[in-house]
Amino acid sequence: MDRRHFIGNSAAALGLLAGFSGQARANLQKAEILVIGGGYGGATAAKYLRLFSNNTAKVTLIEPNASFVSCPLSNLVVGGSRTLSEITTPYDNLSKRHGVKIIQDSVASIDTDKKTVKLASGKTLRYDKAVVSPGVTLMMNSIEGLAQANKAGVTLQAWKAGPETVALHKQLASMRDGGTFAISIPEAPYRCPPGPYERACQVANYLKQNKPKSKVLILDANQDVTSKGALFKKVWAEQYAGMIEYLPKYNVTAVDAKTKTVKFEVQDDIKADVLNLLPAMSAGEIAVKTGLANANGRWVNVNFLNFESTAQKDIHVLGDSIQIAPAMPKSGHMANQHAKVAAAAIVAELSGWEINPAPVLTNTCYSFVNEKEVVHVASVHQYNAAEKTFKTVPGSGGLSPAPSTLEGVYAWGWAHNIWADSLG
Numbered sequence: 001m002d003r004r005h006f007i008g009n010s011a012a013a014l015g016l017l018a019g020f021s022g023q024a025r026a027n028l029q030k031a032e033i034l035v036i037g038g039g040y041g042g043a044t045a046a047k048y049l050r051l052f053s054n055n056t057a058k059v060t061l062i063e064p065n066a067s068f069v070s071c072p073l074s075n076l077v078v079g080g081s082r083t084l085s086e087i088t089t090p091y092d093n094l095s096k097r098h099g100v101k102i103i104q105d106s107v108a109s110i111d112t113d114k115k116t117v118k119l120a121s122g123k124t125l126r127y128d129k130a131v132v133s134p135g136v137t138l139m140m141n142s143i144e145g146l147a148q149a150n151k152a153g154v155t156l157q158a159w160k161a162g163p164e165t166v167a168l169h170k171q172l173a174s175m176r177d178g179g180t181f182a183i184s185i186p187e188a189p190y191r192c193p194p195g196p197y198e199r200a201c202q203v204a205n206y207l208k209q210n211k212p213k214s215k216v217l218i219l220d221a222n223q224d225v226t227s228k229g230a231l232f233k234k235v236w237a238e239q240y241a242g243m244i245e246y247l248p249k250y251n252v253t254a255v256d257a258k259t260k261t262v263k264f265e266v267q268d269d270i271k272a273d274v275l276n277l278l279p280a281m282s283a284g285e286i287a288v289k290t291g292l293a294n295a296n297g298r299w300v301n302v303n304f305l306n307f308e309s310t311a312q313k314d315i316h317v318l319g320d321s322i323q324i325a326p327a328m329p330k331s332g333h334m335a336n337q338h339a340k341v342a343a344a345a346i347v348a349e350l351s352g353w354e355i356n357p358a359p360v361l362t363n364t365c366y367s368f369v370n371e372k373e374v375v376h377v378a379s380v381h382q383y384n385a386a387e388k389t390f391k392t393v394p395g396s397g398g399l400s401p402a403p404s405t406l407e408g409v410y411a412w413g414w415a416h417n418i419w420a421d422s423l424g
């Protein structure tokens, strides 16, 4: 993207902040906008709906958790070098600074005919526009025995940051020296392509310092490392030689919680001391339940100009729940970008304006390979009107040449900036 186009797109977004006619203001003020899920997509959408409407739109955010816990950087909590409190942000700025009404509850069902949502507490709310960003569902039944093993506390996923993240670190800390930590990866697409490989590095970093006779097994259902492959493999060879073993095409089919044994489609069984099994994933439960998951019954097809579901009018779906465009990762950064395009489009639509015909999204994803050194991958995605999808801009983005501590500083800068952008 050249400078002229970049400025053009920014100006189009900023144009939304300019004056509102009386009729446009009335339409916006009348509209009830419900945002379901206060993660990277939903929190950003709630804030930007208020900003782009000059604080005139009525925006209610429904989220069960009292505060936002970031998945990005949560692998450092698994590895023990950081705490959960360092990656937790309260929601109160959204209400205090931006006038978002926050309801701490979860949505039990959506009635798309009546345009209402029912909360777990029993209350019913009406919407004109609903923004749905519920993250992913871990398909526990895709691995035989996994649901029971998780219930018994034998296998943890920690793929939604929170108490399980801390519990997984505790399992690691109480593992014997000489033990094996196994992490399994489902076939792509799944939440955060580089996340499992970063986790393997964080676990190995902990073991190297505390239990050096131990091993990390990466059981990957994919043909090869799905993100930053050459960089991760170099780090495993140089920093964790003899400790990390990478096994591609290992598709987990079952787990026996009693014997901590993992079974595969093809290969022999493997036993491990700590099992971190990540099953296949789908759109967040509420999206699936509402019939929005019209891509293989797993993901939600959206119109990429406004992120409206192709299954239901006036429901806009963001983040990990959507059927991605080519080369679009399921990432927090991407969810934040979806949210801004959707918020601008919703405000434009309610105001009777044209929506931006050429949105642009960016993505940067940092991975910590030890406590301090980091590698990144970045990309720029532009809407392609002929194909009605986003395509990466040729020559944009890129990859780190090697891990560095400077990128570690940038990674924390990225995190603090995106938390401030979404929640500050």
Ligand SMILES: Cc1cc2nc3c(=O)[nH]c(=O)nc-3n(C[C@H](O)[C@H](O)[C@H](O)COP(=O)(O)OP(=O)(O)OC[C@H]3O[C@@H](n4cnc5c(N)ncnc54)[C@H](O)[C@@H]3O)c2cc1C
Pocket: 036, 037, 038, 039, 040, 041, 042, 062, 063, 064, 065, 070, 071, 072, 073, 074, 075, 105, 106, 107, 108, 133, 134, 135, 136, 158, 159, 160, 161, 191, 192, 195, 199, 284, 285, 286, 318, 319, 320, 321, 330, 331, 332, 333, 334, 335, 364, 365, 366, 367
């Ligand atoms: C270990 C790990 C590392 C990662 N690292 C990175 C990284 O470095 N960079 C990056 O960009 N991304 C990273 N990601 C990916 C990132 O976390 C996700 O892509 C991002 O959280 C997606 O945003 P979302 O809004 O779709 O979902 P989420 O952020 O998960 O938000 C969903 C929210 O919806 C709420 N919710 C769910 N159902 C309901 C309901 N029925 N009613 C009300 N609320 C509901 C949930 O409580 C939750 O708060 C990482 C993920 C993991 C697991």
